Amino acid sequence: xxxxxxxxxSPCWLDLGARDVRASAAxxxxxxxxxxxxxxxxxxxxxxxxQKDGKTVAGLGKLTEEGARPAWMIYYTVTDADATTxxxxxxxxxxxxxxxxxxxxxxxxxxxxxxxxxxxxxxxGTNSGxxxxxxxxxxxxxxxxxxxxxxxxxFYGGVFGWQFSNMELPxxxxxxxxxxxxxxxxxxxxxxxxxxxxxxxxxxxxRPYWHPVFAVDDCDAAVAQVTQNGGSVQMGPEDVEGxxxxxxxxxxxxxxxxxxxxxxx
Numbered sequence: 001x002x003x004x005x006x007x008x009x010s011p012c013w014l015d016l017g018a019r020d021v022r023a024s025a026a027x028x029x030x031x032x033x034x035x036x037x038x039x040x041x042x043x044x045x046x047x048x049x050x051q052k053d054g055k056t057v058a059g060l061g062k063l064t065e066e067g068a069r070p071a072w073m074i075y076y077t078v079t080d081a082d083a084t085t086x087x088x089x090x091x092x093x094x095x096x097x098x099x100x101x102x103x104x105x106x107x108x109x110x111x112x113x114x115x116x117x118x119x120x121x122x123x124x125g126t127n128s129g130x131x132x133x134x135x136x137x138x139x140x141x142x143x144x145x146x147x148x149x150x151x152x153x154x155f156y157g158g159v160f161g162w163q164f165s166n167m168e169l170p171x172x173x174x175x176x177x178x179x180x181x182x183x184x185x186x187x188x189x190x191x192x193x194x195x196x197x198x199x200x201x202x203x204x205x206x207r208p209y210w211h212p213v214f215a216v217d218d219c220d221a222a223v224a225q226v227t228q229n230g231g232s233v234q235m236g237p238e239d240v241e242g243x244x245x246x247x248x249x250x251x252x253x254x255x256x257x258x259x260x261x262x263x264x265x
Contacts, residue, residue: 002133002140002190006077009160009181010190011142012122012129013075014212015059017068019253021046024060024070027251031225031259032137032214036060055131057138069204070253072212073110073120074142076160081107081123084159091158101125113155115148117208134215140260141213142179142191147206149177149195170241203256213258219245222259226251 006012018024025036028050034057038048047061063070078084081099088095088111096118097110106125112118122129132138146152153164161182166175177193180186198206216222219237226233226249234256236247244262251257 001188002142003188004129004131004133006124006128007181007184008077008079009162010077010184010188011074011133011139012077012124013059013120014072014130014139015061015075016070016072016255017061017063017065018070018255019063021048021060021062023252024255025050027229027231028060030229031222031231032216034058034137052132052135052137055138057130057132070251070255071118071209072255072257073118074210074212075108075120075122075129077129078121078123081109081121084121085109085111087159091155093155093159099123113208114151115146115208116204117144117146117152117210119210136215136217138215139212140215140262141258142210143213143258144191144193144208144210145196145201146193146208147196147198147201149175149193152193152208153177203254209256211256211258213246213260216259216261219247219259219261223247223249226259 002011016024028034034050034052036048036050049056050058050060085095085099092114094112096112099107099109101107104125105127107123108120110120134140144152156162163180165178169176178189179191180189223233223237230252232250234248237245239245244260246258246260248258
């Protein structure tokens with residue numbers, strides 16, 4: 001489970017790069033019940049924060065990187081962004097945004113893994129990250145689709161020290177790898193990775209990609225809001241034994257995410 005006890009190697013933040021900030025704010029407000037608080041209206045600085053029940057859950061900003069697709073970026077807590085950058089480079093990854101301070105909030109950096117999967121880190125200052133997790137309308141899981149699971153485990157294990165365990169999917173659908181921050185028990189699992197063929201990674205032209213899983217009270221109701229507000233559904237809704245009822249969705253700009261009504265523990 002993801003918590004707001006943001007220990008090193010655990011997800012602590014996510015933000016959406018969108019071409020149309022206002023349209024994206026309205027979409028996620030309808031689907032997840034989020035309220036959007038703008039932090040600026042200048043063309044090059046348009047963006048703000050999403051809140052749920054008065055707690056900050058994610059960020060939203062205008063997509064400015066040429067050639068980039070609208071997508072969610074997941075950040076992981078680190079104690080030293082510069083040391084993590086060195087670890088990324090030693091492991092064969094690429095630095096997309098070098099470590100930099102965001103006022104006194106903290107220090108961030110963005111990377112690509114050796115196969116092209118994009119992720120980010122956050123070294124907390126006065127801001128540790130999101131204020132709500134594993135509750136309806138907030139991040140409850142992270143997931144990596146990759147063309148090489150063994151390479152992904154070697155890279156992310158080297159960078160973050162994550163612990164991995166494998167489970168076989170029903171019906172011979174393959175192996176799903178569960179990820180837990182270093183030194184934490186299995187109940188603190190934060191995400192999983194799945195090996196897919198490059199043909200099945202069409203959303204990114206064959207490159208690996210991360211996406212967020214958001215908890216919801218009613219998966220079918222959330223999916224109805226997705227389609228009614230211009231999004232689409234790639235898979236589901238369907239029940240997954242031991243997990244819950246979920247659907248893989250795209251927002252109107254094709255940014256991918258999952259909605260999940262988890263089984264009661």
